[in-house]
Amino acid sequence: MMKALLCKDFGPVENLVWEDIPDPTPKDGEVVVDIKVAALNFPDNLIVQGLYQFKPNFPFSPGSEGAGVISAIGKNVHNFQIGEKVSFMCGWGAFAEKLAINHKQLIKMTEGMTFELASATQIAYGTSYHALIQRGRLNQDHEILILGCSGGVGLAALDIAKAHNVRVVAGVSTEEKADLCKQYGADEVVVYGSDKLDKESQKDLSNKLKEKSKKGAFDIIYDTVGDCYTEPALRSINWKGRYLVIGFAAGEIPKIPLNLALLKGCEIVGVFWGAFTGHEPKQNMNNIIEIGKMISSKKLNPFISKKLPMKSATDAIKMIGERKVLGKVILINE
Numbered sequence: 001m002m003k004a005l006l007c008k009d010f011g012p013v014e015n016l017v018w019e020d021i022p023d024p025t026p027k028d029g030e031v032v033v034d035i036k037v038a039a040l041n042f043p044d045n046l047i048v049q050g051l052y053q054f055k056p057n058f059p060f061s062p063g064s065e066g067a068g069v070i071s072a073i074g075k076n077v078h079n080f081q082i083g084e085k086v087s088f089m090c091g092w093g094a095f096a097e098k099l100a101i102n103h104k105q106l107i108k109m110t111e112g113m114t115f116e117l118a119s120a121t122q123i124a125y126g127t128s129y130h131a132l133i134q135r136g137r138l139n140q141d142h143e144i145l146i147l148g149c150s151g152g153v154g155l156a157a158l159d160i161a162k163a164h165n166v167r168v169v170a171g172v173s174t175e176e177k178a179d180l181c182k183q184y185g186a187d188e189v190v191v192y193g194s195d196k197l198d199k200e201s202q203k204d205l206s207n208k209l210k211e212k213s214k215k216g217a218f219d220i221i222y223d224t225v226g227d228c229y230t231e232p233a234l235r236s237i238n239w240k241g242r243y244l245v246i247g248f249a250a251g252e253i254p255k256i257p258l259n260l261a262l263l264k265g266c267e268i269v270g271v272f273w274g275a276f277t278g279h280e281p282k283q284n285m286n287n288i289i290e291i292g293k294m295i296s297s298k299k300l301n302p303f304i305s306k307k308l309p310m311k312s313a314t315d316a317i318k319m320i321g322e323r324k325v326l327g328k329v330i331l332i333n334e
C-alpha cells in the first residue's frame, strides 16, 4: 500500500484526504516512480474544485510535476532502468508516494541536479523561458514589466530576465512581495494592491507603471494575473512592444479594446507552454537543457520558499487560493 492525497469529488480544498491506496502497477509503456519531491502549481487549486480544463476521474491526486526514482518498469520501456532518477510532468497524480506514468513524460535527471530543484523548475522555468526567449524574443535593450512577479512563474521570469541583463519592473500586490522581488533582483517595484481596480485606479496604475520605466514604456510585459490589471499594463507598453499573455490568476479573463494594440503597434502574444511541449518537443528539450546548464552554473537561482511534508499538500494548495505563494513551494515524501 502507499499513501496519496485524494480528491473524491469536486469541492473545497478541505475535502481532500491523505489515505492508503494500493501501489500502482506499470502498464505497457509505463514506469512506476517513487516520488521524492513534488512541486505546487496554480492549477492544483483549480483541478480539485472542478474549475480546471482537465477533469480527471475520481478518486485522483492533484499535483502536476515531481521528481523521484524508478521502482518498476512495464513492457516496452527500453530507455529507463530501475533506480534511475527522473523528473516528470503528469497533469495530476504527483501528490502521492508513487505514480505510474508513461516513460515519454520522464526526463532523466542530470548529474548534480537535486530532486528539489528538478521538481521545482520544470513548469515555472519551462514556461518563463519559452515565454521570454521564443515568444518575447528578449534582447538586452529590452525593459520588462512582470505582473504577479513574486509567484512561481513570475519569479522564474525575473530570474531569467536578470540572467539576460535586462531591466525589470516587478508588479505585485503587497509590500512583502515587493521586498522579495527587490532582493531577487527587480530594479523597481509597483504595488498594485489586492482590491479590484475601478477605472480611476486603473489609470493611476498605468501612470505609476510608466513612471517606473526608464524608457517611459515597456518592451515586454509578462502578465500572469489578467483581470483588472491587464488593461492598465497594456497602456504602459512601448511602441512595437510584446504583451505576453501567461495567465489569469486574479480571476477574470480581461476583454481588451483592440485599438490599444493598433495605437501601440504592439503584439499581444499568447503563451501556452503545455501545448508548446507537444507541438515543438525538440525546442522544448533544448530549452530544458539550457535551463539545466544555467542552474548548474548558478546563472539561474530558483527560489524555493517553503518545503512541506507531502501529507500537508492540502495546506500548500490552500496557500494558492489565499494568494500567499512566494516562488516555489515543494512537497517532500519523508
Ligand SMILES: NC(=O)c1ccc[n+]([C@@H]2O[C@H](COP(=O)([O-])OP(=O)(O)OC[C@H]3O[C@@H](n4cnc5c(N)ncnc54)[C@H](OP(=O)(O)O)[C@@H]3O)[C@@H](O)[C@H]2O)c1
Binding pocket: 040, 041, 042, 043, 123, 127, 148, 149, 150, 151, 152, 153, 154, 171, 172, 173, 174, 177, 224, 225, 245, 246, 247, 248, 249, 250, 251, 271, 272, 273, 274, 320, 321, 322, 323, 324, 325, 326, 327
Ligand atoms: N501559459 C502557460 O503556459 C502557463 C504555465 C504555467 C502557469 N501559468 C499561469 O500563470 C499563473 C501563475 O501561476 P503560478 O504557478 O506562478 O502561481 P502562483 O505561484 O500561485 O502565483 C500566482 C500569482 O498570481 C497573483 N495573483 C493575483 N490574484 C490572485 C488570486 N486571486 N489568487 C492567487 N494569486 C493571485 C499573485 O501575485 P500578486 O498577489 O502579487 O498579484 C501570485 O504571485 C496562473 O494563472 C497559471 O495558470 C500559465
